[in-house]
Amino acid sequence: MQISYVCQASPDATANEDFILASERFVIVLDGATASGLPNGCVHDVAWLASRLGGQLAAVLIAQPDLALREVLRQGIINTRALHPECDLTNPNSPSSTVAIVREHNGILDCLALADSPVVVETHSGEIIEVNDDRTSHLPAYDRDSLMQLRNTDEGFWVASTKPEAADRAVTASVPVTDVRRFALVTDGVSRLVERYGWSWLHILDALEKQGPASAVQAVREAEIATEPGTYRGKRHDDVTAAFGLIG
Numbered sequence: 001m002q003i004s005y006v007c008q009a010s011p012d013a014t015a016n017e018d019f020i021l022a023s024e025r026f027v028i029v030l031d032g033a034t035a036s037g038l039p040n041g042c043v044h045d046v047a048w049l050a051s052r053l054g055g056q057l058a059a060v061l062i063a064q065p066d067l068a069l070r071e072v073l074r075q076g077i078i079n080t081r082a083l084h085p086e087c088d089l090t091n092p093n094s095p096s097s098t099v100a101i102v103r104e105h106n107g108i109l110d111c112l113a114l115a116d117s118p119v120v121v122e123t124h125s126g127e128i129i130e131v132n133d134d135r136t137s138h139l140p141a142y143d144r145d146s147l148m149q150l151r152n153t154d155e156g157f158w159v160a161s162t163k164p165e166a167a168d169r170a171v172t173a174s175v176p177v178t179d180v181r182r183f184a185l186v187t188d189g190v191s192r193l194v195e196r197y198g199w200s201w202l203h204i205l206d207a208l209e210k211q212g213p214a215s216a217v218q219a220v221r222e223a224e225i226a227t228e229p230g231t232y233r234g235k236r237h238d239d240v241t242a243a244f245g246l247i248g
């Protein structure tokens, strides 16, 4: 695979809570959830969780190339739990992350998305396959106490944190590699081009391929600055990660 990517902190953040790791046959993109400020029982920060989980996912993908992606995610969460046994892993506010994975194996491109970091695949026939877990877009409330109640429940949304069963809620798709023209993995800092600013996935794929991943970041920042603050729920800016892939 040919992978190009950008992973950049929000201009008003001190740390980048997105994380990316790519090899010749897989890409992992994570978006750590910014801490709510509620007690979380963990001495580690969100960037620690995202980078450690990313590393564990890569280790599983390397050691067990046949493993289904949901099982890779389950094992990655279990292995990451083991890295901080001193923390209270039962706390619902424990640091958490979205997960997007694309992996090429035995002629198949396997895709996984948990929470709002989508994967998009375009086939040679022009079909756009969106692997998108949009549960976080349909919550009854977004204040921090509600999110605590809704996190990692079937009434709310699932993220990668301390519960291995989150892996069962991930959205997956598998596409024969010979059908794949190109693909992308993005965090919600970039997918807001679609959700807020009227772009199509085809437009994003074209920008990533023809102008490079940094061009998508520039487009996001320009759109954010041109938008009246408070127009959308949440932060004005966010960390941004976009990975673009070609087979071959």
Ligand SMILES: [Zn+2]
Pocket (backbone or CB within 6 Å): 041, 042, 043, 044, 084, 087
């Ligand atoms: Zn911890």
